[in-house]
Amino acid sequence: MKDKIVELSMGGGGRKMDELIEFIRSHFSLQQVKDGVGIESLDDGATFPTPKESELVLTTDGHTVDPIFFTGGNIGSLAIAGTINDVCVMGAKPTAMTSALIIEEGFKMSDLSLILKSMADMCQELNVPIIAGDTKVMPKGTIDKIAIVTTGFGVIEGKAIYDSGAKPGDKVITTGPIGDHGVALLAHREGLNLQTELKSDVAPVYSLIKSVIETGKVTAMKDPTRGGLSGVLNEFASKSEVSIWINEENVPIRPAVVAVSEILGLDPYHISCEGKAIMTVKPESAEEILQMLKNHPLGKDAAIIGEVKEEKPGYVIIETSIGGHRILEKPIGEPIPRVC
Amino acid sequence: MKDKIVELSMGGGGRKMDELIEFIRSHFSLQQVKDGVGIESLDDGATFPTPKESELVLTTDGHTVDPIFFTGGNIGSLAIAGTINDVCVMGAKPTAMTSALIIEEGFKMSDLSLILKSMADMCQELNVPIIAGDTKVMPKGTIDKIAIVTTGFGVIEGKAIYDSGAKPGDKVITTGPIGDHGVALLAHREGLNLQTELKSDVAPVYSLIKSVIETGKVTAMKDPTRGGLSGVLNEFASKSEVSIWINEENVPIRPAVVAVSEILGLDPYHISCEGKAIMTVKPESAEEILQMLKNHPLGKDAAIIGEVKEEKPGYVIIETSIGGHRILEKPIGEPIPRVC
Numbered sequence: 001m002k003d004k005i006v007e008l009s010m011g012g013g014g015r016k017m018d019e020l021i022e023f024i025r026s027h028f029s030l031q032q033v034k035d036g037v038g039i040e041s042l043d044d045g046a047t048f049p050t051p052k053e054s055e056l057v058l059t060t061d062g063h064t065v066d067p068i069f070f071t072g073g074n075i076g077s078l079a080i081a082g083t084i085n086d087v088c089v090m091g092a093k094p095t096a097m098t099s100a101l102i103i104e105e106g107f108k109m110s111d112l113s114l115i116l117k118s119m120a121d122m123c124q125e126l127n128v129p130i131i132a133g134d135t136k137v138m139p140k141g142t143i144d145k146i147a148i149v150t151t152g153f154g155v156i157e158g159k160a161i162y163d164s165g166a167k168p169g170d171k172v173i174t175t176g177p178i179g180d181h182g183v184a185l186l187a188h189r190e191g192l193n194l195q196t197e198l199k200s201d202v203a204p205v206y207s208l209i210k211s212v213i214e215t216g217k218v219t220a221m222k223d224p225t226r227g228g229l230s231g232v233l234n235e236f237a238s239k240s241e242v243s244i245w246i247n248e249e250n251v252p253i254r255p256a257v258v259a260v261s262e263i264l265g266l267d268p269y270h271i272s273c274e275g276k277a278i279m280t281v282k283p284e285s286a287e288e289i290l291q292m293l294k295n296h297p298l299g300k301d302a303a304i305i306g307e308v309k310e311e312k313p314g315y316v317i318i319e320t321s322i323g324g325h326r327i328l329e330k331p332i333g334e335p336i337p338r339v340c
Numbered sequence: 341m342k343d344k345i346v347e348l349s350m351g352g353g354g355r356k357m358d359e360l361i362e363f364i365r366s367h368f369s370l371q372q373v374k375d376g377v378g379i380e381s382l383d384d385g386a387t388f389p390t391p392k393e394s395e396l397v398l399t400t401d402g403h404t405v406d407p408i409f410f411t412g413g414n415i416g417s418l419a420i421a422g423t424i425n426d427v428c429v430m431g432a433k434p435t436a437m438t439s440a441l442i443i444e445e446g447f448k449m450s451d452l453s454l455i456l457k458s459m460a461d462m463c464q465e466l467n468v469p470i471i472a473g474d475t476k477v478m479p480k481g482t483i484d485k486i487a488i489v490t491t492g493f494g495v496i497e498g499k500a501i502y503d504s505g506a507k508p509g510d511k512v513i514t515t516g517p518i519g520d521h522g523v524a525l526l527a528h529r530e531g532l533n534l535q536t537e538l539k540s541d542v543a544p545v546y547s548l549i550k551s552v553i554e555t556g557k558v559t560a561m562k563d564p565t566r567g568g569l570s571g572v573l574n575e576f577a578s579k580s581e582v583s584i585w586i587n588e589e590n591v592p593i594r595p596a597v598v599a600v601s602e603i604l605g606l607d608p609y610h611i612s613c614e615g616k617a618i619m620t621v622k623p624e625s626a627e628e629i630l631q632m633l634k635n636h637p638l639g640k641d642a643a644i645i646g647e648v649k650e651e652k653p654g655y656v657i658i659e660t661s662i663g664g665h666r667i668l669e670k671p672i673g674e675p676i677p678r679v680c
Contacts, residue, residue, distance in 0.1 A: 004450075005448060006449065024441070024475060025473075027456040030469035058471060059438070060474050060489070062476045098398055102404055108346075109346065130370075134489075135360060137347070138678070143484065143487070144482035144483065147476075
């Protein structure tokens, strides 16, 4: 029998990746520390009790993006923002990071410097130090330029926010337009000439969501990276055992993202974002939280895009602008490879 | 002016790597959490105070070894043991890990399974869970098979053990023979036919050094991976501002390591080990600690190999078997590339 192989689509945030992760996870019987959130939850990060009863968060992310420099950021800013965002959307205050670089022999020092500067600037802005690191150099041709693996650590000061916390009646909020990152990278890589400039939305969301977390009214939260909005909503629906109903007219999407998606036959709901958070919130606090978000530069296009219901648990349903419905499934694989 | 480039030798644990790390580090102004050990110490891991005053350890390591399967282990066992050992030699009890896999498209599932099984077995043996993970797949030809980045987290129950703690009069102990890992990989890669089988010494040292740490008599400790024994001793000497005097006759080295080193012109003191720890200990406890180590299967060849002195701070001096002296410098680059 021929050996099964790892396929490119298995790295893509969709169902194919779920299979690979399940395959990987199935090898391990230890998956958490005491009652903390462990790898079995497939949440953004892991938590573990300290010896003295406070909860800490640990999360890791490998970054293998192509191109490594793009409009709006580079692999370095992506590595910091991506990992810190995973810490934040668990409801934690980011406290420390580690960074492991894997660099191709012959990589330009000046390019490395640009990447490191972006990382350092973002760490400074967040006031989060990288407290441990590792550097490997691989021979030419054995790694494409550079990969960066960052691990983030945080402390939960209030209560942790899990994917499983959405309740019927909750409102669904996005902190901004979706699909920018994936389409910006694709446009850059393919040399597409867009009428309007489209930048990646790479950014740390901590300053945006900090006060929102403190309201205690956020029931579930996730950053829509691989798998996009669709990936996030499907995680909420299945882990919270609810359905999510999205009003298509209210979902903010930039015209350039719509245009590129139409040309290339992509579903914008499947496209990777960075620097965004999707949350479910208590209905009575939805308007207040929306205003808090809109008052922040990163959240000026925030919108209430839907509602959590009890019926049809596990499903994400799009209510279209012409009054129809469609089921939004998780993408099979990442429609745009190597965007994070 | 031509751009400076990253050279292969910069990944090798020697002075060339120090330059690269210093270059990387120089970009960051934040390097630690409060009074914890941060990246500026270039110790095995980082520590940071919890909100309630207990000390935690965080450390990260990228593994890009070639071949990925070798006599005595594989990239998976290496990734777990290597990172956990970094946590342990700080004086901490390992508590949790994260793992990020970067896999080449087309990688065999059966090979992945073997690697994951080794990881899981070692986690089980150590009772340390992987609590967060990430998986990326890169297109064929953009990564050589697989890279694994593991991050380790631990709690210091007594006091942390730093590279800077060696004091004049302390004895230097190795927990076993040096150079096995590097030479075993080299032999495998080059198809060398050794008279005696030589296995990599990949192993977690926690069970070996746990009781030794509890004596409170270990003043500095490090695992000799990239840079070998030479790298460790030079770190002790410079960070502790002492000299280290090594009695060549007492350093345990297997005949196969001696033979391969002689043939290829390698210095065994520069060759990577795994599953070993080098420590300086209070002189009055040296014999007792040596016996504790010898009573453990991983420590049966442990030996007192030298002494810490006040004169000539920063130097490592080998006292040769014919009564001479030579200065042992850090290797310029890893003599055997891609062994960890």
